[in-house]
Amino acid sequence: GIQVEQSPPDLILQEGANSTLRCNFSDSVNNLQWFHQNPWGQLINLFYIPSGTKQNGRLSATTVATERYSLLYISSSQTTDSGVYFCAVSTDSNYQLIWGAGTKLIIKP
Amino acid sequence: DVKVTQSSRYLVKRTGEKVFLECVQDMDHENMFWYRQDPGLGLRLIYFSYDVKMKEKGDIPEGYSVSREKKERFSLILESASTNQTSMYLCASSLPGLPNYGYTFGSGTRLTVV
DSSP: OOOEEEEOSEEEEETTOOEEEEEEESSOOSEEEEEEEOTTSOEEEEEEOSSEEEEETTEEEEEEGGGTEEEEEEOSOOGGGOEEEEEEEEOSSOOSOEEOOOEEEEEEO | OOOEEESOSEEEEOTTOOEEEEEEESSOOSEEEEEEEETTTEEEEEEEESSTTOOEEOSOOTTEEEEEEETTEEEEEESSOOGGGOEEEEEEEEOSSTTOTTOEEOOOEEEEEO
């Protein structure tokens, strides 16, 4: 089945820094979503982005489907950005979401 | 504001007990899912449902069952709780068909089996 790998596994930054999180996937996908899980466990959908680029405030995401990766950019990080960021994909042969292991982001004040 | 509500935030049960985890969504979503999340293992799908009275096994269904008698409610049942079922349980719902658009999670139930 498809493999989803996220990097880095952990990231510690000072408030105000920019960060780039990466998601690599091993096969063609029809769906790619980015989620944020806050320190209290709540998961929020950030982007639905099987291809192209989207922006929402300080967050943006780019998926290059032909090269099988997606990037999540966080600019001017705030402490509320802390948590775990997950990438999840689905394929034509398995339309359940397949989850990466996540990137744990800690933003220090 | 649309919501997926899980009945308990924290739960402590004894080994061998029958445990019910309840999930209710108010978005009229056809799809509902139960995951468990463990450190280092990410999210693993236990069961999902695409319609009332319909259920499908996910990746780790052993030791669990589900019930969906109404569209808005999806229950996860641990028939005989064991300590290895201590985990965070997450319920989610989404719009029908591809590509699982509108995926919305509840706030999770942290279950401890002693």
